[in-house]
Amino acid sequence: MRQIPAGHYFVDTLTLTRPDDWHCHLRDGAALQHTCADMARYFGRVIVMPNLTPPVTSVAAAAAYRERILAAMQGLPRQFEPLMTLYLTDQTDAAEIELAAASDFVHAVKLYPAGATTNSDAGVAQLDALFPVLAAMEAADLPLLVHGEVTDADIDIFDREKVFIERHLAPIVQRFPGLRVVLEHITTRDAVQFVHEAGAQVAATITPHHLMFNRNDMLVGGIRPHYYCLPILKRNVHQNELMEAATSGNPKFFLGTDSAPHARQRKESDCGCAGVYSAHAALEFYARVFDALGALDKLEGFAAHYGADFYRLPRNSDTITLQRCAWEVPAQMPLGTDSLTPLAAGESVDWQVA
Numbered sequence: 401m402r403q404i405p406a407g408h409y410f411v412d413t414l415t416l417t418r419p420d421d422w423h424c425h426l427r428d429g430a431a432l433q434h435t436c437a438d439m440a441r442y443f444g445r446v447i448v449m450p451n452l453t454p455p456v457t458s459v460a461a462a463a464a465y466r467e468r469i470l471a472a473m474q475g476l477p478r479q480f481e482p483l484m485t486l487y488l489t490d491q492t493d494a495a496e497i498e499l500a501a502a503s504d505f506v507h508a509v510k511l512y513p514a515g516a517t518t519n520s521d522a523g524v525a526q527l528d529a530l531f532p533v534l535a536a537m538e539a540a541d542l543p544l545l546v547h548g549e550v551t552d553a554d555i556d557i558f559d560r561e562k563v564f565i566e567r568h569l570a571p572i573v574q575r576f577p578g579l580r581v582v583l584e585h586i587t588t589r590d591a592v593q594f595v596h597e598a599g600a601q602v603a604a605t606i607t608p609h610h611l612m613f614n615r616n617d618m619l620v621g622g623i624r625p626h627y628y629c630l631p632i633l634k635r636n637v638h639q640n641e642l643m644e645a646a647t648s649g650n651p652k653f654f655l656g657t658d659s660a661p662h663a664r665q666r667k668e669s670d671c672g673c674a675g676v677y678s679a680h681a682a683l684e685f686y687a688r689v690f691d692a693l694g695a696l697d698k699l700e701g702f703a704a705h706y707g708a709d710f711y712r713l714p715r716n717s718d719t720i721t722l723q724r725c726a727w728e729v730p731a732q733m734p735l736g737t738d739s740l741t742p743l744a745a746g747e748s749v750d751w752q753v754a
């Protein structure tokens with residue numbers, strides 16, 4: 401992590417507009433009680449990813465999933481508002497987009513290139529064939545959320561985001577200039593540059609783990625499966641660009657944890673799943689990064705203002721308070737009937753939400 405700039409002074413409490421999470425995976429069934437409890441600690445709204453099995457491909461399925469999330473939150477001290485998304489497939493049609501836009505609970509549509517990440521097998525194989533659907537989204541002003549990686553076997557896994565931007569995202573943004581697009585969980589300098597140079601309709605989310613870690617953290621001194629996620633952690637030069645973007649005060653970059661729980665045994669395996677769980681301490685992790693960069697004054701915009709503005713929703717009207725107060729992340733946490741290893745398991749975190 402970079403040096404604390406000169407002139408930085410210590411802050412021990414920080415009050416912010418209540419933040420929202422613009423990218424998270426709550427899963428389904430028994431897992432919901434745990435993922436929802438973590439998210440409900442302080443997030444006002446969360447964009448709920450639709451990559452269930454089977455995926456959430458219709459407004460009716462999104463409504464039913466939303467009901468299951470609300471049911472799982474019964475009895476919690478507070479609740480967040482789940483903002484639902486639809487999963488694009490080669491079969492999605494413009495009529496479903498219009499239905500989604502007319503609903504008051506579907507807020508975006510998610511593009512997974514087929515095979516790119518966890519539960520993306522039903523994703524899009526033929527992007528060009530989907531242009532009428534993207535046109536319908538542009539017309540209805542429904543944002544497109546993108547897992548931006550190509551899946552071509554000849555493209556190295558560390559280059560898949562950059563190549564996706566060149567081959568697919570740039571042409572889409574050019575062809576549909578009115579379409580709002582969020583490039584999710586960005587991991588490269590190339591993504592930062594692309595988002596910078598695009599119009600105001602293009603934004604990006606940044607995760608806590610891509611800010612805190614690079615591929616050395618995952619691969620030096622032993623392979624650490626709990627750092628394995630997609631897009632995969634990159635070189636430190638890319639990590640530095642993400643830190644710069646997140647703390648720049650540029651409203652195109654905002655908070656999206658990509659908190660993605662997997663049972664421990666499914667990650668510690670011959671073929672481990674991609675996904676990092678961060679919902680237990682997400683805001684605390686971001687605070688650690690912004691603090692180390694002398695940029696705590698930029699945290700509120702990133703965590704609580706820019707995402708709401710992009711989604712054209714009101715900013716939350718209440719606040720939360722972070723305190724500098726060390727606590728230890730548990731080694732294991734429950735996930736339905738399984739358990740998971742959370743990000744920074746067993747480590748000390750120096751901020752806590754009061």
Ligand SMILES: NC(=O)N[C@@H](CC(=O)O)C(=O)O
Pocket residue numbers: 425451517518519547628629630631658660661674675676
């Ligand atoms: N990020 C991940 O590594 N995994 C996510 C899927 C995704 O967001 O790509 C998951 O659902 O597990």
Ligand SMILES: [Zn+2]
Pocket residue numbers: 517547584585630631
């Ligand atoms: Zn993704």
Ligand SMILES: [Zn+2]
Pocket residue numbers: 423424425449658659660
């Ligand atoms: Zn995700």
